[in-house]
Amino acid sequence: xxxxxxxxxxxxxxxxxxxxxxxxxxxxxxxxxxxxxxxxxxxxxxxxxxxxxxxxxxxxxxxxxxxxxxxxxxxxxxxxxxxxxxxxxxxxxxxxxxxxxxxxxxxxxxx
Numbered sequence: 854x855x856x857x858x859x860x861x862x863x864x865x866x867x868x869x870x871x872x873x874x875x876x877x878x879x880x881x882x883x884x885x886x887x888x889x890x891x892x893x894x895x896x897x898x899x900x901x902x903x904x905x906x907x908x909x910x911x912x913x914x915x916x917x918x919x920x921x922x923x924x925x926x927x928x929x930x931x932x933x934x935x936x937x938x939x940x941x942x943x944x945x946x947x948x949x950x951x952x953x954x955x956x957x958x959x960x961x962x963x964x
Contacts, residue, residue, distance in 0.1 A: 859885060870918035870956045873897045880904070890964045896957050898922070903950035912962045913941040920955030924948070 862872075862885055873883045873895040880902050886893040891911070895918070906925065915924070916938040924931045924939060925948045931939060932952070941947045949957075 859887070869895060869958055873956060875899060875954050875956075878902070891960065891962045894959045894961075896959060898949070898951040898955050898957075900951050900954055904948055906946050906948040908944050908946050909941065909961065910943055912943050913947075914960040914962070915939050915941065915949075916958045916960075918956040918958055921952040922955045922957070923950045923952055925950075 867885075869885075872885065873881055875881070875897045876899065878899055880899070881897045882894050884892055884894045898920075903922075915933075917933045917935050919935055921932070921934045924933055925946075926939065926941060927945045927947070933939065
């Protein structure tokens with residue numbers, strides 16, 4: 854998404870879960886803020902989709918916007934649903950898997 858399109862979102866009331874649509878058999882994403890200090894990206898996951906275990910060099914905040922998922926963080930499993938948030942510490946291994954279709958907001962803090 855271009856900075857021009859993202860600029861149209863500024864100063865308006867947003868319903869975050871409506872800014873990214875479900876797509877059959879895949880994960881879709883939409884970055885709504887992209888700055889050197891960090892990003893905010895919205896994701897939608899179809900059933901049986903997920904992100905395999907990985908790490909990130911920055912803290913990451915995940916908020917579930919719709920549906921349910923299972924989160925693995927440093928060896929612990931968490932069941933999450935709409936309205937819940939988890940913070941992934943920098944360099945901690947983590948993964949996500951859809952229990953139902955779900956949407957999330959990922960906020961990456963780089964500085």
